[in-house]
Amino acid sequence: MRDNREWMYNRLEGKFLSPTFANKVGEFIAFATTKDNFVLDGMMKCPCAKCRNIPYQDIDTVKEHLYKFGFKPNYFQWVYHGELHSQKNSQSSGSTSTEDASNPYISMVQDAFAQEGHLEDIEEEPHPSFKKFFDMLKAAQDPLYDGSKLSLLAAVVRLANIKCEYNIPIKGVDDVASLMRDMCPDESKMSDSFSKTKKLLAGLELPHQRIHVCPNGCMLFWKEHKDLKECLYCKESRYKTIRENGNYSPHCVLIYFPIGPRLQRLYETKSTAEKMR
Structure with a gap:
């Protein structure tokens, strides 16, 4: 049974930060930092009302943002920080496995293609219209190289997020991708340019x-x-x-972005479907 989290939205006592809120934020950080798939290279998604679980920030910045802005609305279940969906949601999701629920990139691919699947269930070459889905699912499951905490999809998504967050030119991101490739072992799947690796994200794009x-x-x-x-x-x-x-x-x-595909994606994505009634 999950504890009462009303404290998340009682940040202040008068004009000052609530000691209860500050202590509970410490407990939240401690919980999230135990989840290897959600804290990468000392950084985690910031759940504050400003960042709204989009950019990765270092732990001190996350804590500072939560003190300053509070949590994003209705984030009672910490699904972006390693907490599994509730039992009710797990039952309704049918074939969603514990492994998939703990990997946000697998969930992202499944939501984007409005279906679920596992590579081990495939006995023959998939139809071309579904091949992109299985390629992305494989990229979300396979590590970047043996022993890596990151998958190829995770590395590309984070690189794209950094580019958008700081408005870095394509040439600058290509140089970063090249540096990452040189830092990885020879068997790494990382490409030496962002223009090559970002092709993997094409399946996540909305028609535009x-x-x-x-x-x-x-x-x-x-x-x-x-x-x-x-x-x-x-x-x-x-x-x-x-x-x-x-x-x-x-x-x-x-x-x-045409409105039709945007609405379809909102209905298809687990985290927003319930709010689309």
């Missing part, structure tokens, strides 16, 4: 459209205006340079 935008934000080069070379209003050029392959490089690009 890339739409060119006026550099001053006046208009979209879309629909009846998709072939224009300059803005109708400010006359600014749509493109800035010509790439080596002869294609033009746009000044600004808007990435549009």
Whole structure:
């Protein structure tokens, strides 16, 4: 039986930090740091109201954020920090194994493809439409190299997260990936460039459209205006340079996610499906 966690949302006593909250945060950190799959290289997902279990932070930063911002809303079950789903959820999930529940990357792949499966159950080459799913599932299960705590998928996901979190250029991330490859043993599955390893994440992407935008934000080069070379209003050029392959490089690009696939993903993902009623 899980203990009462109302303390998570009683951070202050008057204008000061509650001693109970501070002690319980210490217990939370102690619990999370015992879970090898969830604390990697001394870093863990930060569950504060600002980070919302997205970026990895060092332990001291997580504690500081929790003191300052408190926990994200309704995070009573610490599934991003090693706590298994409740017995009720486990029964309803059917074939979800304890191993899968303890590996967030396997759950991520299963949610993205709206199905569950295990490599050992496959007796023949899967249909091409499902091959990407099984490739990602394998990448989530196999270690980066013998003795590694990280899987290939975990390494690529964290590298992509760092790129987005700190807005690092592609060339900079390629250099980091190359350094990681040189630091790993020869048998490592790590690639020497982010452009190669990120292909593994293609199956997690939602359908999207890339739409060119006026550099001053006046208009979209879309629909009846998709072939224009300059803005109708400010006359600014749509493109800035010509790439080596002869294609033009746009000044600004808007990435549009259609609402249908976004809603489907929210219904398919265990952590959000219950909130979509």
